[in-house]
Amino acid sequence: MKPIEVVAAIITQDGKVLCVQRGEHAKEYISLKWEFPGGKVEFGENREDALVREIQEELAAEIHELQFLMTVEHSYPDFHMTMHAYSCTLKTGEITLQEHVDMKWLTPEELNQLDWAEADLPVVGRLMIKLKAT
DSSP: OEEEEEEEEEEEETTEEEEEEOOOOSSTTTTTOEEOSEEEOOTTOOHHHHHHHHHHHHHSOOEEEEEEEEEEEEEOSSEEEEEEEEEEEESSSOOOOSSOSEEEEEOGGGGGGSOBOGGGHHHHHHHHHHHHHO
Protein backbone atom coordinates (compact mmCIF):
# COMPACT_ATOMS: atom_id res chain seq x y z
CA MET A 1 0.00 0.00 0.00
CA LYS A 2 1.40 3.36 -1.03
CA PRO A 3 2.21 5.70 1.90
CA ILE A 4 1.37 9.40 1.55
CA GLU A 5 2.25 12.23 3.94
CA VAL A 6 -0.16 15.16 3.94
CA VAL A 7 -0.87 18.29 5.95
CA ALA A 8 -4.22 19.84 6.80
CA ALA A 9 -5.13 23.37 7.89
CA ILE A 10 -7.68 23.85 10.62
CA ILE A 11 -8.42 27.47 9.83
CA THR A 12 -10.42 29.25 12.51
CA GLN A 13 -12.04 32.66 12.44
CA ASP A 14 -14.58 34.20 14.81
CA GLY A 15 -15.11 30.88 16.60
CA LYS A 16 -15.80 28.98 13.37
CA VAL A 17 -13.80 26.40 11.39
CA LEU A 18 -13.33 26.36 7.61
CA CYS A 19 -14.58 23.16 5.95
CA VAL A 20 -14.20 22.47 2.23
CA GLN A 21 -15.92 19.94 -0.01
CA ARG A 22 -14.16 17.80 -2.62
CA GLY A 23 -15.66 17.52 -6.07
CA GLU A 24 -17.07 14.37 -7.61
CA HIS A 25 -14.51 11.58 -7.95
CA ALA A 26 -14.48 8.03 -9.31
CA LYS A 27 -13.38 6.82 -5.86
CA GLU A 28 -16.57 6.89 -3.81
CA TYR A 29 -14.72 7.10 -0.49
CA ILE A 30 -13.56 10.65 -1.31
CA SER A 31 -16.19 11.85 -3.78
CA LEU A 32 -18.03 14.94 -2.49
CA LYS A 33 -16.61 14.41 1.01
CA TRP A 34 -15.83 17.30 3.32
CA GLU A 35 -12.29 17.83 4.54
CA PHE A 36 -9.87 20.34 5.93
CA PRO A 37 -7.82 22.03 3.18
CA GLY A 38 -4.25 20.92 2.61
CA GLY A 39 -2.31 18.39 0.59
CA LYS A 40 0.81 16.36 0.04
CA VAL A 41 4.19 17.23 1.49
CA GLU A 42 6.68 17.39 -1.37
CA PHE A 43 10.18 15.91 -1.19
CA GLY A 44 12.53 18.17 0.78
CA GLU A 45 9.69 20.35 2.10
CA ASN A 46 8.90 20.76 5.79
CA ARG A 47 5.29 20.35 6.92
CA GLU A 48 4.63 24.00 7.71
CA ASP A 49 5.96 25.20 4.35
CA ALA A 50 3.89 22.52 2.59
CA LEU A 51 0.76 23.70 4.35
CA VAL A 52 1.35 27.37 3.51
CA ARG A 53 1.93 26.38 -0.14
CA GLU A 54 -1.13 24.12 -0.31
CA ILE A 55 -3.45 26.77 1.13
CA GLN A 56 -2.14 29.30 -1.37
CA GLU A 57 -2.80 26.80 -4.20
CA GLU A 58 -6.20 25.58 -2.98
CA LEU A 59 -7.71 28.72 -1.48
CA ALA A 60 -5.61 31.59 -2.90
CA ALA A 61 -5.13 32.65 0.72
CA GLU A 62 -2.31 33.09 3.20
CA ILE A 63 -2.26 31.52 6.64
CA HIS A 64 -0.16 32.19 9.72
CA GLU A 65 0.10 31.32 13.42
CA LEU A 66 0.45 27.59 12.60
CA GLN A 67 0.25 25.38 15.66
CA PHE A 68 0.49 21.58 15.49
CA LEU A 69 -2.77 19.93 16.56
CA MET A 70 -2.44 16.18 15.88
CA THR A 71 -1.36 13.43 13.48
CA VAL A 72 -3.82 10.94 12.01
CA GLU A 73 -2.90 7.59 10.45
CA HIS A 74 -5.58 6.25 8.10
CA SER A 75 -5.67 3.52 5.45
CA TYR A 76 -7.92 3.96 2.44
CA PRO A 77 -8.39 1.04 0.00
CA ASP A 78 -5.42 2.05 -2.18
CA PHE A 79 -3.10 4.11 0.02
CA HIS A 80 -2.07 4.80 3.61
CA MET A 81 -2.20 8.41 4.75
CA THR A 82 -0.29 10.13 7.52
CA MET A 83 -2.00 13.49 8.00
CA HIS A 84 -0.53 16.24 10.19
CA ALA A 85 -3.17 18.79 11.21
CA TYR A 86 -2.30 22.35 12.21
CA SER A 87 -4.57 25.02 13.61
CA CYS A 88 -4.01 28.41 12.02
CA THR A 89 -5.64 31.68 11.06
CA LEU A 90 -6.00 33.58 7.83
CA LYS A 91 -3.44 36.25 7.14
CA THR A 92 -5.57 37.45 4.25
CA GLY A 93 -9.33 37.50 4.65
CA GLU A 94 -10.51 36.43 1.22
CA ILE A 95 -10.80 32.80 0.13
CA THR A 96 -11.18 31.72 -3.48
CA LEU A 97 -11.83 28.02 -4.00
CA GLN A 98 -9.40 26.66 -6.61
CA GLU A 99 -9.97 22.90 -6.21
CA HIS A 100 -13.03 22.42 -4.03
CA VAL A 101 -16.72 22.78 -4.92
CA ASP A 102 -18.03 24.29 -1.68
CA MET A 103 -16.94 25.72 1.65
CA LYS A 104 -18.58 26.43 4.98
CA TRP A 105 -17.60 28.15 8.19
CA LEU A 106 -19.06 26.06 11.01
CA THR A 107 -19.07 26.21 14.78
CA PRO A 108 -17.58 23.21 16.59
CA GLU A 109 -21.08 21.96 17.39
CA GLU A 110 -22.00 21.97 13.68
CA LEU A 111 -18.97 20.01 12.41
CA ASN A 112 -20.61 16.60 12.76
CA GLN A 113 -23.39 17.63 10.33
CA LEU A 114 -21.12 17.12 7.29
CA ASP A 115 -20.19 13.94 5.41
CA TRP A 116 -16.45 13.96 6.23
CA ALA A 117 -13.64 12.03 4.58
CA GLU A 118 -12.76 9.23 7.01
CA ALA A 119 -9.22 10.49 7.68
CA ASP A 120 -10.61 13.82 8.88
CA LEU A 121 -13.00 12.34 11.47
CA PRO A 122 -10.45 12.14 14.33
CA VAL A 123 -9.66 15.83 13.79
CA VAL A 124 -13.38 16.69 13.79
CA GLY A 125 -13.75 14.89 17.11
CA ARG A 126 -10.78 16.69 18.64
CA LEU A 127 -12.06 20.08 17.44
CA MET A 128 -15.53 19.52 18.81
CA ILE A 129 -13.97 19.00 22.24
CA LYS A 130 -11.16 21.57 22.01
CA LEU A 131 -13.08 24.50 20.55
CA LYS A 132 -16.06 24.11 22.87
CA ALA A 133 -13.67 24.55 25.78
CA THR A 134 -12.31 27.88 24.50
